[in-house]
Amino acid sequence: MSRKIILGVSIAFLSLFILIALAAPLIAPTGPTVIIGPPLQPPDSVHWFGTNEVGQDIFSQLVWGARITLLFGLCAAIFSVTISTVVAIAIGYYGGIIDEVVCRAIDIFLPIPTFVLLLVLTTFFSPTVLQVSILMGVLYSIHGIRVIRSQVLPVVRMNFVEGAKAIGAGDLRIMSRHILPNVIPIVIVKFISVSRRLLVVGVGLSFIGLWDMSTVDWGTMIQNAYSQGGLAMGLWWWLLPPGIAVVILSLSLSLIGYSLEEQFNPRVGVNRI
C-alpha cells in the first residue's frame, strides 16, 4: 500500500482528534463531570457510549478527555524537543569540553529506565498537568539530544558556518539562523515520535494514579473503569472507548513519524511496520 495513503489516513485521524478536543464544548455541551442519568447504562441513542458508575456520560468524558490527553502530550513533547534541540545545537556547535561532559552525562542517564525514574520523581512533585509535563519533557529529552546532535555535527563543519563567521555573525545567530534550519527535519520527526511516546506515558501515569485525579482524561477513565470493576462486570462500553482512542491516536502518530522519517531520511529501512 502506498505510504502516502498511510500518512494521509494517519494525519486525518490525528486532525479528527485535535478537532474533537478543540470543539469539545460543541460536541458534548453537558461536560464530563455532570451526572446525566442512571449509572452503568449501556450505550443507547442518547448516550452513545453509555454511562459510568456515577451516571456520567462516557462520550462526554471521552471528548473532554481528548483535551487533557492531547494537551499534555503536546506540552511535554514541546518541552522535550525544545530542550533536545537547544542543548544539541549548543554542544554540537561549541564542541570541546562542554560536548564531552554533556555526552558522558547522557551516557549515564540513557540506560536508566525513564518511566521508572518518572514514577519516582512524580511523587516529589505536586502532580499538576503542567508540572508533570515539564518533568517528562526534561527526562525524555535525553535521547533526542543524542539524535539531533548527530545531525548538528556535520552541519557545523560545513563551509557556510565559516562564511557566517566571516560576515561577523555571532554564535547565537549562527546557531539559530544557520544551523537550526538545517536540522529542522529531524526535529520534526523527533517531535512526532516524542509526542506519541509522551502521550502514552501520560495515559500510563494517570492510569497508575500518579497524576491529578480530578481531571478527566483517557488514563483516568481507564483507571476508573478498571478500579471500579468495570472489566470484571463485562461493562465493555466503560473501558473500550478510551482504550481504543489511545490506540488509534498513538498508532496514527507512530505512522506519521515513520512516514516523515522515511521522507527525510531515505536510508531508514522501509519495513518498519
Added chain:
Amino acid sequence: MNPVIPSGHTGGGQMMPLISIAGLSVRFPAHSECVRAVDTVDLEIASGDHIALIGESGCGKTVLGMAVMGLLPENARISGTIRYRERDLLRAEDVEMQRIRGKEIALIMQNSANSLNPVVTVGSQVAEPILIHGILPARAAYTEAVRLLEAMGFDLPERAAGRYPHEFSGGMRERILVAIALACQPDIVIADEPTSGLDAQVKSQILHLVKKQMAERTLLLITHDMGTAHFLCTRIAVMYAGEIVEEGRAHDILSLPMHPYTQGLLSSLPSAGLHSIPGMSPSPAHLPGGCRFCSRCPSATARCSTEHPLMSVRGSRRVRCFHYD
C-alpha cells in the same frame, strides 16, 4: 622603504600601511609534534594595494588569511601582531572582531558545495551582513541585496534573490559569494581561491568581476595560480613552507624571479613548458633547519642546508635566499 620593521610608523613620509603583519607565527599542536603552519611572516598591506599570496597547497597562505580575519581554530597558537587601524587584530575582543568582520574586512569564500547555506534563500544570505552590522533595516537590506546581485551580473536579480543556492551553477554561486563579501562595502577583501573549480571561461568572467569590484578596495588574494595573481594584483608574496620567500611588485617578480622557488613556480607554468619542481615541500611538522627549499633547490650550497636565510631587502623587493645577500 623597510617593510620588515613592524611598527605602524614607517619613516620617510611613507603612507602608513592599512594592515601590517609582523612576526606572525601560527602553530597547531598535534599529538606530540607541533605543526608550524605560518612562521614569522612580515607583510604590509597599504590602502588600495592588491596583493597576492601565492604558494602550493599547505604552504600556510589560507592560515595567514584566516589569521587576519580572526577565524583560526581555537587550538591555534598565534604569536606576532596584525596591526589594523591602531588595533592589533590578534588581541582584539571577540565582539570587536565581529564588528570588523564582514563590515571592514570581508572574505570571498572559495566556492564549494556548502559555502552557501542550502536552506536559506540567496537574497537573505546576501542581505545578512547588512542586517548583522545594522546598516539598513530588513526590507531595505533585501532591496540592497537585489541591487548587489544585479551588480554581480544576475539578469533577473529579484528572481535570483528568491531562489536557493542549489539552483545555481558554480560560477553563479561564486558571484553570490562575492556579493555577500561586498554587501557592507568593506575596505579590505580577502579572497581565498575565488576561482577554484570553475572552468576557464567562467573563471575569466569572475576574475573580471572581482577586478572591477576591487578598484577602490584593498585586496589580499590567496591563490596558487600565477595567472590569477598577475591579473588581479599589483604585488605578489610567494610563500613556501609557512614563510614568505619572496615579495615584490607583480611585474618585477614575473619578469625577474629571484628566489629559486619562484623561478621554479614560473617555469612550471604551461606557457613556460610545465617543468615541475622536483621533490616535495617539507612537512610543516618537521621543517629542516636550513633553508626550507634547500632539498629541492637546483642552486643549493652547503650553507643552505645548515643556516636559515633571512629576508634581504633590495629596493621594493624582498627575498629570502643566500644568493642575494
